[in-house]
Amino acid sequence: MSRLILDLLLRATAETLEMVLASGLLAVIGGLPLAVLMMLTGPSGLCRMPWLSRPLGLLIDAVRAVPFIILLVLLIPFTRYVVGTSLGTTAAIVPLAIAAIPYFARIAEVSLREVDPGLIDAVRAMGGTRWMVVRYVLLPESLPGLISGFTVTLVTLVGASAMAGAIGAGGLGDLAIRYGYQRFNTPVMLGVVLVLIVLVTGLQALGNVCSRTARHGSR
Amino acid sequence: MSLLAVEQISRQFGGQTALQDISFTVERGDSLGIIGRSGAGKSTLLRCLNGLERPDSGRILFEGEDLAAVPDNRLVMLRRKIGFVFQHFNLLSSRTVASNIALPLEITGAPAPQRKKRVAELLDLVGLSDHASKYPALLSGGQKQRVGIARALAANPALLLCDEATSALDPETTSSILKLLSDINHNLGLTLVFITHEMDVVRQLGRHVVVLEHGRIIARGTPDSVLQNDPPLRLPSGLSPTARAGDHTVLRLTLDTQALIAPLLADSAAQATVLDAQARQTGGTQTLEALVQLSTSTPDALSLLQATAQSVEVIGYVPSDT
Numbered sequence: 318m319s320r321l322i323l324d325l326l327l328r329a330t331a332e333t334l335e336m337v338l339a340s341g342l343l344a345v346i347g348g349l350p351l352a353v354l355m356m357l358t359g360p361s362g363l364c365r366m367p368w369l370s371r372p373l374g375l376l377i378d379a380v381r382a383v384p385f386i387i388l389l390v391l392l393i394p395f396t397r398y399v400v401g402t403s404l405g406t407t408a409a410i411v412p413l414a415i416a417a418i419p420y421f422a423r424i425a426e427v428s429l430r431e432v433d434p435g436l437i438d439a440v441r442a443m444g445g446t447r448w449m450v451v452r453y454v455l456l457p458e459s460l461p462g463l464i465s466g467f468t469v470t471l472v473t474l475v476g477a478s479a480m481a482g483a484i485g486a487g488g489l490g491d492l493a494i495r496y497g498y499q500r501f502n503t504p505v506m507l508g509v510v511l512v513l514i515v516l517v518t519g520l521q522a523l524g525n526v527c528s529r530t531a532r533h534g535s536r
Numbered sequence: 537m538s539l540l541a542v543e544q545i546s547r548q549f550g551g552q553t554a555l556q557d558i559s560f561t562v563e564r565g566d567s568l569g570i571i572g573r574s575g576a577g578k579s580t581l582l583r584c585l586n587g588l589e590r591p592d593s594g595r596i597l598f599e600g601e602d603l604a605a606v607p608d609n610r611l612v613m614l615r616r617k618i619g620f621v622f623q624h625f626n627l628l629s630s631r632t633v634a635s636n637i638a639l640p641l642e643i644t645g646a647p648a649p650q651r652k653k654r655v656a657e658l659l660d661l662v663g664l665s666d667h668a669s670k671y672p673a674l675l676s677g678g679q680k681q682r683v684g685i686a687r688a689l690a691a692n693p694a695l696l697l698c699d700e701a702t703s704a705l706d707p708e709t710t711s712s713i714l715k716l717l718s719d720i721n722h723n724l725g726l727t728l729v730f731i732t733h734e735m736d737v738v739r740q741l742g743r744h745v746v747v748l749e750h751g752r753i754i755a756r757g758t759p760d761s762v763l764q765n766d767p768p769l770r771l772p773s774g775l776s777p778t779a780r781a782g783d784h785t786v787l788r789l790t791l792d793t794q795a796l797i798a799p800l801l802a803d804s805a806a807q808a809t810v811l812d813a814q815a816r817q818t819g820g821t822q823t824l825e826a827l828v829q830l831s832t833s834t835p836d837a838l839s840l841l842q843a844t845a846q847s848v849e850v851i852g853y854v855p856s857d858t
């Protein structure tokens with residue numbers, strides 16, 4: 318019995334980690350360039366383009382406004398088109414990533430905007446191009462903030478991935494609902510909650526360490 | 537050809553004038569101080585000199601190329617020949633001291649061995665060789681500014697701009713930074729344009745000075761000539777360093793007040809000593825108000841003075857030995 322629970326928990330943890338890390342990675346790949354674009358084309362940016370930054374900001378916020386469970390359903394055709402099925406762990410990564418990209422984009426944008434404008438001036442005064450400003454100033458200087466923001470995104474994804482259980486995505490949330498909520502299997506439910514607590518606090522602690530290391534004693 | 541020739545530049549920020557009709561030239565190896573009150577437009581002017589800010593009108597000729605008119609990609613290349621030192625250092629916290637100094641060389645695309653050699657030279661010049669691998673957060677203000685200066689010198693610029701490089705530092709650190717800047721100017725022959733609001737800095741570092749007020753140059757000259765005049769003389773607007781056809785000449789005279797007044801008493805036995813004098817602007821006329829001590833108060837001396845002076849008033853008497 319406890320052997321079985323352990324097996325279930327291990328498999329579910331692996332599925333959750335797969336969903337969270339894959340969609341987290343996609344959130345950075347998609348969200349970071351969006352954040353840089355928003356910052357550069359925004360009102361005080363280096364290449365002001367309101368015709369681009371405004372609609373982009375609107376789109377980002379529109380996606381963030383849709384409750385995740387609705388997004389999950391809305392995206393079923395798209396998910397089926399991308400991964401061939403709308404069920405299972407891999408399929409859940411698509412809506413999770415779509416939700417996480419604008420989420421992380423906004424968080425990353427805040428970090429980028431917090432970079433001291435004097436540093437941008439410094440690199441421009443040296444004869445740096447706009448790309449060099451991004452490469453030498455914006456990204457490295459906001460790295461501690463970006464890492465913290467990424468940690469928050471991952472933790473949010475842990476919660477969201479539980480909802481993806483609704484489309485049979487598996488993972489810890491799915492396990493908790495099927496065994497704990499539907500069958501009143503308290504040991505499994507408690508086990509899931511325990512693993513989730515360990516997972517979230519572990520992610521947060523790791524994120525804090527990385528962020529502090531990247532800070533190099535400043536602030 | 538001057539290294540830098542600023543010709544009648546103006547800049548407005550939303551209807552508010554930050555710079556108006558500014559002209560001056562800077563020769564190679566020269567050092568020019570820009571002084572003026574807070575909000576006078578000093579930083580705006582300096583930022584125009586490396587194109588961080590574009591003037592609304594006028595020309596800024598750097599080695600003959602107009603910074604106000606060149607396209608962006610050319611401006612980026614020209615900036616690589618102009619170093620900039622900031623009041624608040626603006627060092628990248630993500631890079632070590634050595635790597636901060638190397639950044640301008642990475643930007644110009646210098647190969648790694650050459651970068652390393654140059655960084656070592658500069659660390660030596662500013663006396664920070666022991667701190668090469670530290671991050672800026674661990675340095676004192678003075679050390680940070682040394683890194684700022686080394687970084688500004690890294691790409692061998694033709695011109696060094698300093699915006700209040702010492703304003704965030706204590707007096708002792710200030711004098712060591714000033715010494716460094718003055719060595720760079722004298723020994724390396726690097727042209728310097730700096731902003732300050734401290735007279736001592738101008739005296740130590742400047743060979744020429746311009747005084748800015750409300751976006752205009754109200755005085756210019758050597759530190760001695762400018763700082764003596766307190767308040768400085770008001771220069772006419774539209775003053776240009778070069779003469780155009782039909783121009784009038786503007787010059788600065790220094791007159792001995794004693795020599796001005798003595799001839800008035802040539803026909804009298806009385807001796808006049810000027811105790812104090814001050815130029816005054818009353819309506820449209822310039823007057824000189826002088827406090828004069830006469831050796832004998834003979835009536836003829838007084839009437840001689842009254843004949844020329846606008847007013848004469850006897851205000852008291854002092855013993856002859858004063």
Ligand SMILES: Nc1ncnc2c1ncn2[C@@H]1O[C@H](COP(=O)(O)OP(=O)(O)OP(=O)(O)O)[C@@H](O)[C@H]1O
Pocket residue numbers: 549553554572573574575576577578579580581
């Ligand atoms: N980017 C800007 N937008 C709007 N107004 C500006 C901007 N930069 C400067 N100004 C205005 O231009 C004027 C001159 O500013 P500037 O910073 O050049 O003065 P400053 O002489 O350097 O003063 P301080 O000694 O305080 O540094 C000020 O009135 C300021 O408010």
Ligand SMILES: [Mg+2]
Pocket residue numbers: 578579580
């Ligand atoms: Mg200023």
